[in-house]
Amino acid sequence: MNDMITMDQIVREGDPVLRKKAEDIELPASKEEIETLKEMLQFIKNSQDDEIAKKYNLRPGVGLAAPQIGLSKRMLAVHFTDFNDREYSMGLINPRIVSHSVEKTYLQSGEGCLSVDRDVPGIVPRYARITIKGTNLEGEEVKLRLKGYAAIVLQHEIDHLDGIMFYDHINKDNPFQPPENSTPAE
Numbered sequence: 001m002n003d004m005i006t007m008d009q010i011v012r013e014g015d016p017v018l019r020k021k022a023e024d025i026e027l028p029a030s031k032e033e034i035e036t037l038k039e040m041l042q043f044i045k046n047s048q049d050d051e052i053a054k055k056y057n058l059r060p061g062v063g064l065a066a067p068q069i070g071l072s073k074r075m076l077a078v079h080f081t082d083f084n085d086r087e088y089s090m091g092l093i094n095p096r097i098v099s100h101s102v103e104k105t106y107l108q109s110g111e112g113c114l115s116v117d118r119d120v121p122g123i124v125p126r127y128a129r130i131t132i133k134g135t136n137l138e139g140e141e142v143k144l145r146l147k148g149y150a151a152i153v154l155q156h157e158i159d160h161l162d163g164i165m166f167y168d169h170i171n172k173d174n175p176f177q178p179p180e181n182s183t184p185a186e
């Protein structure tokens with residue numbers, strides 16, 4: 001059934017599901033899995049719509065991974081425009097990073113997460129360029145070559161499938177130290 005996702009369904013840090021490694025989805029994905037992934041994508045779109053977000057008290061985000069709604073399954077949804085005005089709006093099933101640059105990048109403003117109700121300041125080092133393979137909502141195998149903001153968002157969401165939170169990557173001794181061999185994304 002197509003009921004909308006609101007913040008009540010978003011699992012917050014401390015819940016063990018956020019620290020589990022999610023299971024691959026058996027292909028072809030079930031109608032229920034596809035429906036859930038479509039609801040996740042709709043949530044992200046809603047969270048960016050001022051009126052809807054205000055009406056339902058949604059926190060804005062550009063990505064959501066299934067463990068964040070308590071489902072330990074390898075699927076995620078993203079909806080955003082990167083710094084070069086390229087649009088990304090998709091659900092991904094069993095996404096995996098198949099190659100990445102040595103070079104790193106990061107958001108100078110740090111990262112936020114819908115499952116983390118606090119500010120965790122600091123630079124989050126990410127690979128500057130990644131190649132991802134996965135299956136989309138139409139059941140097609142996709143291969144994505146991403147850089148900059150898009151690479152950061154997808155790494156943040158794929159981390160959720162492996163039980164990794166963005167602050168796990170922040171340098172404990174000097175949170176604002178740019179990583180070796182890196183350039184800021186924004």
Ligand SMILES: CNC(=O)c1cccc(C)c1Nc1nc(N2CCN(c3ccccc3Cl)CC2)nc(N2CSC[C@H]2C(=O)NC)n1
Nearest residue numbers: 048060061062063107109110111112113114120152153156
């Ligand atoms: C602590 N400082 C900060 O958070 C931070 C602070 C400043 C700048 C950035 C860039 C920061 N960082 C950051 N800002 C975002 N948004 C910017 C605003 N935007 C949004 C807001 C309103 C309408 C539409 C939209 Cl689109 C929603 C997305 N999102 C993420 N992340 C990390 S990768 C996954 C992604 C995510 O969806 N998080 C919930 N990080």
Ligand code: NI
Nearest residue numbers: 112113114115
């Ligand atoms: Ni997150």
